Amino acid sequence: MNTIKKELRKSDILSLMDTLSKKNYNPIYAENLEEAKEIILNLIPLHSSIALGGSVTINQLDIIDTFRGDEYHLFDRYNQPDWPSTLQCMREGLLADFFLTSTNAISKNGELIQTDSGGNRVASLLWGPKNVIVVCGINKLVDTWQEGMNRIKEFVGPLNSKRINHKTPCNISGVCENCQTKQRICNFTSVIKSGKRVGNPITIIIINEEVGY
Numbered sequence: 655m656n657t658i659k660k661e662l663r664k665s666d667i668l669s670l671m672d673t674l675s676k677k678n679y680n681p682i683y684a685e686n687l688e689e690a691k692e693i694i695l696n697l698i699p700l701h702s703s704i705a706l707g708g709s710v711t712i713n714q715l716d717i718i719d720t721f722r723g724d725e726y727h728l729f730d731r732y733n734q735p736d737w738p739s740t741l742q743c744m745r746e747g748l749l750a751d752f753f754l755t756s757t758n759a760i761s762k763n764g765e766l767i768q769t770d771s772g773g774n775r776v777a778s779l780l781w782g783p784k785n786v787i788v789v790c791g792i793n794k795l796v797d798t799w800q801e802g803m804n805r806i807k808e809f810v811g812p813l814n815s816k817r818i819n820h821k822t823p824c825n826i827s828g829v830c831e832n833c834q835t836k837q838r839i840c841n842f843t844s845v846i847k848s849g850k851r852v853g854n855p856i857t858i859i860i861i862n863e864e865v866g867y
């Protein structure tokens with residue numbers, strides 16, 4: 655049964671990939687997390703500089719430690735002594751060769767929808783790093799970009815507030831209360847309508863598994 659489900663999902667993914675190609679993205683199919691990791695390592699040449707968007711999906715790939723080795727230059731936002739150093743690392747990461755991140759939703763029409771508390775991920779997706787690789791699980795495929803916006807309010811905001819313990823109403827109640835708190839999770843939201851980014855097109859690796867939030 656699971657194999658049948660996976661095959662059906664694969665045909666949905668392939669159809670979405672067709673739309674994404676027509677919209678100037680570079681879509682790649684991955685059967686699972688391990689395959690996605692291998693694809694990423696093949697896409698990023700040794701000695702490249704790499705910046706990361708905050709992402710459960712990227713953490714689940716178990717790839718960050720590889721980038722911490724001598725063969726890459728990682729802008730390591732997770733290993734800074736204090737917040738000003740973390741901010742500086744994110745700023746410098748705007749000049750990275752590669753930006754690796756996830757998105758919060760991809761619509762059937764080929765739109766990427768994502769939100770951010772500080773704006774680092776949204777900014778880097780749009781401009782800065784020479785190459786962008788987005789990794790996304792099947793659970794983030796939605797029908798329309800408006801549904802993607804709803805997904806942010808219903809899942810992404812509350813779950814991420816809980817995960818990183820931001821003091822927001824949805825951390826407590828589990829539902830969006832349209833807050834204006836200092837630690838609001840969803841301050842900066844973008845809808846990307848084309849992968850035709852300055853430089854190289856956005857690469858999207860779609861994994862045929864549920865990954866991330």
Ligand code: SF4
Pocket residue numbers: 806807811812815822823824825829830831832833834835837838839840
């Ligand atoms: S607006 Fe506030 S309450 Fe709603 S999802 Fe964002 S952080 Fe949570």
